[in-house]
Amino acid sequence: MLQLRRMEALLGKTEVELIEFARTLGEAPFRGKQLYKAIYQGRRLCFDDITELSKPLRERLKAVAEITATRIAKVFYSNDGTRRYLLQLGDGKEVEAVYIPEMRRDTICISCQVGCSVGCTFCMTAQLGLVRNMTAGEIVSQVVIVLNEVYGAGVSPPHGVNLVYMGMGESFLNYQEVMKSVRLLADDKGLSISPKRITVSTAGLTPRIADFAREEIRPRLAISLAATTQAERTTLIPINRKFTLDELIAACRDYPLSEREKLTFEYVCLDGINDSDEDAGRLARLLKGMRAKVNLIPHNPAPELPYRASPMERILSFQRILVDAGVPTFIRRPRGQDISAACGQLAARR
Ligand code: SF4
Numbered sequence: 215m216l217q218l219r220r221m222e223a224l225l226g227k228t229e230v231e232l233i234e235f236a237r238t239l240g241e242a243p244f245r246g247k248q249l250y251k252a253i254y255q256g257r258r259l260c261f262d263d264i265t266e267l268s269k270p271l272r273e274r275l276k277a278v279a280e281i282t283a284t285r286i287a288k289v290f291y292s293n294d295g296t297r298r299y300l301l302q303l304g305d306g307k308e309v310e311a312v313y314i315p316e317m318r319r320d321t322i323c324i325s326c327q328v329g330c331s332v333g334c335t336f337c338m339t340a341q342l343g344l345v346r347n348m349t350a351g352e353i354v355s356q357v358v359i360v361l362n363e364v365y366g367a368g369v370s371p372p373h374g375v376n377l378v379y380m381g382m383g384e385s386f387l388n389y390q391e392v393m394k395s396v397r398l399l400a401d402d403k404g405l406s407i408s409p410k411r412i413t414v415s416t417a418g419l420t421p422r423i424a425d426f427a428r429e430e431i432r433p434r435l436a437i438s439l440a441a442t443t444q445a446e447r448t449t450l451i452p453i454n455r456k457f458t459l460d461e462l463i464a465a466c467r468d469y470p471l472s473e474r475e476k477l478t479f480e481y482v483c484l485d486g487i488n489d490s491d492e493d494a495g496r497l498a499r500l501l502k503g504m505r506a507k508v509n510l511i512p513h514n515p516a517p518e519l520p521y522r523a524s525p526m527e528r529i530l531s532f533q534r535i536l537v538d539a540g541v542p543t544f545i546r547r548p549r550g551q552d553i554s555a556a557c558g559q560l561a562a563r564r
Contacts, residue, residue: 223304225253225282225358226351226394229403239274253281254404256368257358263367284355286363296550298560299360303328303352307345309382310560311356313364314549320364321376324356325560326392327383332417333452336440336482336513336521338561339382348383350394356381357399357407377412380436380480382560385414386422393429400431409433415480420457420465427469436478436509437466441488442496450488463500476542477506482557483524483532484513494532498539507542514548514556 227235232253233246245267252264259281261272283304290298297313309325329342357377365371377399379385385392392414399407412433416422426435441447447454454462466477479501483489497508510533513523524532529545536543548556 221280221283222278223282223349223351224249224279225259225355226349226398228394228398229401235279239271239278241271245271251403254358254398254401255406257362257405258367259358259362282351282355282358284352284359286359289363290550290553290555292550292553292555294549294552296553296555297360297364298550298553298555299356299363301356301359303348309348309352309356310555311360311381312550312555312560313360319373319376320371321378322357322360323378323381324353325381325383326353326379326385326388326395330383331387332384334417334438334440335450335452336484336519338516338518338559341518342382342561344387347388347391350391350398353391353395354398354405357405374411375407377407378436379412379414379433380557384417384419386416386419386426389422389425396429396433397431400433413478417451417453418457418462419453420461423462423465423469434475434478435469436480437462439479439481439497442493442500446488450482450484466506467504471505475505477504479506479508480511481508482511482513483529485522485524485528487521489524489528489532491531491535494535495539498536498541501541502539507544508536509544509546511546511557512548514551514559516554516559 229247229250232250233243236243236246248266252258258264261275285302286299287302287308288300295315299311301309301311307328309328311325312323314321327347328345330339331344333340396412399405399412400409409431413436414433415436415438417438440450444459447459469477510529512529513521515523533543533545550556
């Protein structure tokens with residue numbers, strides 16, 4: 215029978231919170247700082263590896279806390295180098311993260327919720343419904359665990375790493391924990407991943423786009439668009455009924471981009487549904503004058519999903535129309551398809 219963990223998890227705490235935690239143990243503030251550095255900068259997940267702390271203190275810590283309850287349940291290795299991680303959280307719930315190696319940079323795709331309530335009809339995660347939000351510590355634990363598994367504990371990725379919040383869940387429905395995780399990931403004294411290398415994705419919760427715009431530490435923003443008319447988008451992304459396409463585009467136009475920043479629009483290509491030349495023309499008009507780029511994502515079919523992938527000639531024609539209209543448009547190469555790690559396929563199924 216699964217044993218529920220009740221230990222206090224330290225990964226997910228800020229430096230101030232770890233100093234306070236040290237104080238509750240009767241320890242000086244610098245012990246909290248040592249813990250913070252060891253956990254985030256050193257990516258040490260076992261108290262025995264934090265040898266700058268005395269052995270008696272490490273034993274006391276083990277009695278009351280753990281660094282993280284997240285464990286690797288299984289790793290799936292793709293022929294193209296992609297790795298899919300099935301991760302078990304402290305309460306036994308499972309989420310997925312994906313490591314995608316590339317020539318010039320590696321990317322880690324992370325989850326922010328167990329399941330998802332948004333119900334996009336082209337996505338496997340939607341089939342789970344929402345189970346629960348993840349904590350900031352659980353979100354960050356995915357990054358630490360994947361980096362350690364790929365490179366070794368504490369070893370920096372040779373080309374740096376990009377993070378994308380495009381795994382399971384809708385980032386803006388778990389806003390506070392997602393933003394806390396971003397601050398922890400970006401902190402210079404910890405993992406030190408530049409916010410410019412972090413992308414948060416949303417299906418389009420417009421009020422949160424305005425909140426996000428005001429964040430002091432703000433990653434790049436990606437919008438999952440998927441359609442160019444109100445009716446079509448509502449069929450594919452049901453929250454579009456409440457947060458309409460017009461409102462979404464208006465919120466994007468108001469978004470205060472920093473120098474050289476662009477909004478990213480993700481557009482999943484579904485055969486015969488949203489991939490016509492007319493759709494491409496409408497998309498070009500929607501984005502006219504906006505500093506934006508489009509990623510076209512070939513759909514990854516699954517027996518549970520009612521769509522086929524658009525033929526590549528169709529996607530190329532779609533891309534041509536956008537590029538001719540001055541919209542930078544890229545076709546996302548599917549990765550990890552043989553291990554169900556590609557976009558829209560994450561469902562924490564073994
Ligand atoms: Fe949720 Fe994203 Fe899947 Fe939509 S695409 S159901 S927002 S995980």
